Amino acid sequence: MNWLIKGARLHGADPADVLIRDGRLAEIGRDLDAAGAERIDADGLVILPGLVDLHTHLREPGREDAETVETGSQSAALGGFTAVHAMANTDPVADTAGVVEQVWRLGREAGYVDVRPVGAVTVGLRGERLAELGAMADSPAGVRVFSDDGHCVSDAVLMRRALEYVKAFDGVVAQHAQEPRLTEGAQMNEGELSGRLGLRGWPAVAEEAIIARDVLLAAHVGSRVHICHVSTAGSVEIIRWAKSKGWDVTAEVTPHHLLLTDELAATYDPRYKVNPPLRTQADVAALREALADGTIDIVATDHAPHPVEDKESEWDAAAMGMLGLETALSVVQAAMVETGLLDWAGVADRMSYRPARIGRCDTGSHAQGRRIAAGEPANLVLVDPAHSRTISGREMASLSHNTPFEGMKLPGRVVATFLRGRPTVLDGALQ
Amino acid sequence: MRHLLSAADLSREEAALVLNTAAEMAHLTGGRAVKKLPTLRGRTVVNLFFEDSTRTRTSFELAAKRLSADVVNFSAKGSSLSKGESLKDTALTLAAMGADAVVVRHSASGAPHRLANSGWIRANVINAGDGTHEHPTQALLDAFTMRNHLGELDGRRVAIVGDVLHSRVARSNVLLLDTLGAEVTLVAPPTLLPVGVGAWPCEVSYELDPVLAKSDAVMMLRVQRERMNAAFFPSAREYSRRYGLDARRFGLLPDDALVLHPGPMNRGMEITADVADSERSVIVEQVTNGVYVRMAVLYLLLAGEEGEAAS
Numbered sequence: 001m002n003w004l005i006k007g008a009r010l011h012g013a014d015p016a017d018v019l020i021r022d023g024r025l026a027e028i029g030r031d032l033d034a035a036g037a038e039r040i041d042a043d044g045l046v047i048l049p050g051l052v053d054l055h056t057h058l059r060e061p062g063r064e065d066a067e068t069v070e071t072g073s074q075s076a077a078l079g080g081f082t083a084v085h086a087m088a089n090t091d092p093v094a095d096t097a098g099v100v101e102q103v104w105r106l107g108r109e110a111g112y113v114d115v116r117p118v119g120a121v122t123v124g125l126r127g128e129r130l131a132e133l134g135a136m137a138d139s140p141a142g143v144r145v146f147s148d149d150g151h152c153v154s155d156a157v158l159m160r161r162a163l164e165y166v167k168a169f170d171g172v173v174a175q176h177a178q179e180p181r182l183t184e185g186a187q188m189n190e191g192e193l194s195g196r197l198g199l200r201g202w203p204a205v206a207e208e209a210i211i212a213r214d215v216l217l218a219a220h221v222g223s224r225v226h227i228c229h230v231s232t233a234g235s236v237e238i239i240r241w242a243k244s245k246g247w248d249v250t251a252e253v254t255p256h257h258l259l260l261t262d263e264l265a266a267t268y269d270p271r272y273k274v275n276p277p278l279r280t281q282a283d284v285a286a287l288r289e290a291l292a293d294g295t296i297d298i299v300a301t302d303h304a305p306h307p308v309e310d311k312e313s314e315w316d317a318a319a320m321g322m323l324g325l326e327t328a329l330s331v332v333q334a335a336m337v338e339t340g341l342l343d344w345a346g347v348a349d350r351m352s353y354r355p356a357r358i359g360r361c362d363t364g365s366h367a368q369g370r371r372i373a374a375g376e377p378a379n380l381v382l383v384d385p386a387h388s389r390t391i392s393g394r395e396m397a398s399l400s401h402n403t404p405f406e407g408m409k410l411p412g413r414v415v416a417t418f419l420r421g422r423p424t425v426l427d428g429a430l431q
Numbered sequence: 432m433r434h435l436l437s438a439a440d441l442s443r444e445e446a447a448l449v450l451n452t453a454a455e456m457a458h459l460t461g462g463r464a465v466k467k468l469p470t471l472r473g474r475t476v477v478n479l480f481f482e483d484s485t486r487t488r489t490s491f492e493l494a495a496k497r498l499s500a501d502v503v504n505f506s507a508k509g510s511s512l513s514k515g516e517s518l519k520d521t522a523l524t525l526a527a528m529g530a531d532a533v534v535v536r537h538s539a540s541g542a543p544h545r546l547a548n549s550g551w552i553r554a555n556v557i558n559a560g561d562g563t564h565e566h567p568t569q570a571l572l573d574a575f576t577m578r579n580h581l582g583e584l585d586g587r588r589v590a591i592v593g594d595v596l597h598s599r600v601a602r603s604n605v606l607l608l609d610t611l612g613a614e615v616t617l618v619a620p621p622t623l624l625p626v627g628v629g630a631w632p633c634e635v636s637y638e639l640d641p642v643l644a645k646s647d648a649v650m651m652l653r654v655q656r657e658r659m660n661a662a663f664f665p666s667a668r669e670y671s672r673r674y675g676l677d678a679r680r681f682g683l684l685p686d687d688a689l690v691l692h693p694g695p696m697n698r699g700m701e702i703t704a705d706v707a708d709s710e711r712s713v714i715v716e717q718v719t720n721g722v723y724v725r726m727a728v729l730y731l732l733l734a735g736e737e738g739e740a741a742s
Contacts, residue, residue: 192627198540198564198599201626267548268541312519312549314539316562 002026003421004034008042008382010372012344018047020378023421027374042382045415046344049352050082050379051329052369054145054174054252054359055228055300057321058084058115060106061099062091067305067399069103072325073112074397075303077424079325080381080414082113083368084303085359088120089150095120095131097139104141112424114366116359119143121162121173125151130162137169144360147174149228150275152210154180159214163223170360172250174226175214177235178276182206187316189262189277197265199315202277204232211235215242215249224248226358229302231257231276233286240295250358252300253287255331256322256404260284264404270311270318271404274304291350292341298355301328305400323403326396330410333385338411366420378421387413397430434547434556435728438567438606446574446610452727453575453720460497461723471500474733477530477554478504479521481537486694486718487559487569491534494725500733503530518542522551530554532733540564555732563597569693570603572724574611576717577648580689585612590642592618592674593652593701594663596625600693601652605633616642620674622663623654639674643683650691651676651701667700677703689713 003020010016010028017032018025027034053076059067067075069086076084086103088094094103100117107115119136123129125148136143146166153159153175162173183206188194190201211227215238218225230236230251242249256274261281264272272278290296304321311318332351336342342350356362356369370376388411393401417425424431432445441449460466476495478488488504495502507521518537525533532555535543540562547556560566574584581587589608595601595617608615615633617624628635636642643649654674656667664670671677676690684690690702690712698704707714 190626192630195625195627196602196631198562198602200563203626268544269548309517312517314518314537314542314545316539 002034002037003040003418003423004032004037005040005042005047005382008045008047010047011348012046018372018380020418020421023378025372025374025376025378028372040382040416044384044386046383046385047372048080048344048348048381048383049369049372050381050417050419051080051351052355052359052361053081053084053301053303053325054298054355055149056084056086056303056325057089057305058086058103059305060090061102065307065399069106069115070110071397071399072303072305073107073110073115074430075325077112077417077419078397078414078430079327080329080383080417081325082379082417082419083116083356083361084113085116085118085145087149088118088147089125093120093124094118095123095125097132097135100136100141100143101139113419114361114368116145116361117141117143118145118147118149118174121146121148121153122158127151127153127155127158130158130165133162133165133171134169137171144169144171145174145226146171147176147228149174149176152176152178152180154210156213156217160217160221163218163225164221167223172224172226172358174228175210176228177207177210177214179206179209187273188265189279191262191280193262193265199265204234204279207232207276208234208238211238215239215247218249219245219247224250227251229254229257229276229300230287230296231279231283233283236286236290236295240290243295250297251295252298253291253296254302255299255324255328255335257287258284258291258299258335259331260404268315270313270315271402271406273315273318273320274322275320288335288339288341291336292346298350298358299328299332300355301325305398306402307400311402321402323393323396323398323400326398327391327403327405327410329383329414330412331405333412334410337385378418380418381414382416384413384415385411387411389413432732435567435732436543436547436556436558437565438570438603438610440567441607441610443610446571446607449571449724449727449731450575450578452731453571453723456723456726456730466497467499468497469499470730471495471498471733474500474531475529476500476502476532476534476729477525478502479507479525479533479535480505481507481535481542482560484536484560487536490718490721491559491725493722495729497722498726498729500729518545519549519551522546522549526552526554532557532729534559536560538562557728557732560599562599564599565603566599567603567607568721568725568728569600570607571728572717572721573604573650573691573693574607575724576691576713576720577689580713581647584608587613587647588616588645589613590616590618590646590649591652592639592649592676594623594654594658595619595628595652596623598652604650605631609633616646618642618674620664639680640683643680644685646684646688648689648691649676649684653693653695653697654701656697656700671700675701675703676706678705681706681709691717693717
């Protein structure tokens with residue numbers, strides 16, 4: 001089916017019509033007409049390229065009680081995403097061509113978004129020896145992002161070798177920066193509040209020390225490195241410095257680190273327990289500024305579903321992680337757009353173009369993160385920025401409900417998502 | 432007040448009310464052959480202990496029994512931390528059994544908050560020590576004991592010495608003593624002080640000797656020898672030498688200064704036997720007073736609620 005989107009604001013700029021034909025953007029201009037095309041009145045809506053998430057936990061295989069590739073894909077589509085990168089910490093771990101192919105195939109079968117598997121850096125995420133990175137890269141899944149996310153590749157030699165090795169296939173190591181000894185049993189950001197609450201502190205330096213080491217390693221061996229979920233003002237400073245040297249360093253920030261602070265831990269409600277932990281207001285301000293000036297390249301959700309029983313417990317015993325796919329765009333609108341730090345073109349850049357480029361999924365038959373221009377694949381999202389909604393985990397497509405934004409009023413609503421010309425979401429409902 | 436979760440829950444008036452009520456409890460039951468009051472007859476108090484603590488549990492048990500409440504000891508060592516029954520299921524079970532008050536001891540900081548705020552149970556929740564967070568009734572009994580000897584605590588100087596980092600006793604004491612107008616100095620090696628302690632309402636010193644001379648009371652905290660294995664201090668001997676209360680340091684205290692310890696003591700580690708057993712040590716008195724203070728807390732939470740309902 002062909003679609004004619006009438007009067008949507010491209011990147012939030014002047015209204016235009018967009019004609020989708022045979023999965024591609026056929027024409028963009030004023031007063032378009034197309035016989036037989038289904039019309040969508042997009043008056044007042046913003047049109048963005050389909051969002052690309054570089055950091056998603058889909059939990060399958062192994063924790064199908066928390067999320068499956070299908071439910072996670074649905075959640076992604078509802079959030080305006082057309083591609084997600086599925087993290088490797090599944091059971092079994094995605095450390096072989098077999099597992100990444102399985103996840104990739106499940107993604108195709110679900111069909112809501114392009115599921116791009118992330119390969120583990122080390123066998124079993126154990127940080128001891130390299131997984132078969134080349135086999136995963138050469139598999140039909142075409143893995144380009146490698147990460148032990150959830151675990152830090154803390155061994156400096158192993159990290160160096162991984163950075164070097166992936167150059168052969170233009171891969172990137174996405175580091176979960178967490179010095180393990182400094183964070184044994186850590187529960188929340190280390191500061192005055194952790195001392196008062198009696199929760200084991202998680203010092204900023206545990207993140208910053210690893211980032212400092214890894215940007216130096218990447219520069220030394222001439223590789224690119226990507227830093228997952230940057231959470232502190234100090235990390236921002238180190239990345240800014242590395243970029244000023246011209247080193248090939250990229251970084252991501254999660255929506256929750258752009259909006260929430262460690263004060264929420266005072267509730268002892270594990271809904272707010274996450275790795276890395278929520279930080280201070282000063283960190284939030286630094287992260288926003290870094291995302292605005294490009295020091296932090298992208299927003300990545302770190303969507304981390306957990307079943308109710310893993311969150312309905314004492315803080316110490318609870319699992320770390322938060323849902324993110326269905327709220328990411330709203331949080332970015334609240335934290336970045338409505339504060340004047342980023343315009344919609346900036347949102348498109350940080351949530352589609354750049355993540356697709358880092359993940360090397362911006363070319364080929366399933367290219368993502370392409371400009372909204374004639375001839376490009378029709379991966380689009382239509383957003384109603386004037387709408388606002390109250391967040392409810394129970395109403396999400398995700399199998400889990402662990403959103404930290406429960407009950408919060410957030411701006412914006414995804415009206416429609418198109419994956420190569422096919423609507424996965426229309427009128428805010430899954431198709 | 433519905434729950435007692437933190438010493439910070441108490442205003443100065445409320446804290447004074449608890450201490451005055453504890454004094455009444457002592458007056459009414461102390462020294463009598465029959466130590467019981469009928470106040471909480473028909474009410475059920477559950478001692479929910481996820482962590483062993485015979486002394487605290489016994490103290491709460493005696494307190495509830497002296498007020499004629501029915502007491503149930505619920506030992507739930509297999510908490511969800513060790514993949515046993517979850518806190519939620521335990522709470523639902525207790526709610527179904529009709530518990531009026533739950534006295535909870537847990538190795539996880541904030542567990543009593545979860546119990547009180549989750550909607551799983553309607554009972555009054557009393558924190559009997561949670562992780563490295565707080566132990567408010569211990570602070571109340573310490574204040575009660577000091578007040579008996581020193582009078583009102585306004586302007587009195589109290590030193591708290593030892594493993595502040597891991598101590599729920601220290602946290603609750605700092606908060607309560609500040610509320611009562613006392614001046615607290617924490618004394619510890621820097622490794623055993625939490626990050627951000629500078630923002631607490633107290634002074635901090637790395638040296639014990641200069642603090643002792645101006646203290647009206649000194650409270651020694653239990654220090655586990657095993658902490659040296661995580662590099663908090665080099666050896667038990669060095670710890671004792673720098674921070675232990677021995678006869679020489681005892682001599683630096685003013686003549687009428689008190690020595691407190693929440694127990695159980697590591698004799699020879701943070702305190703020597705002769706100091707612990709000296710006549711200015713009120714360590715045994717603390718135990719007696721613990722029962723009165725806990726009676727007061729149970730009475731004010733449970734009977735107070737009835738009063739509100741009636742009015």
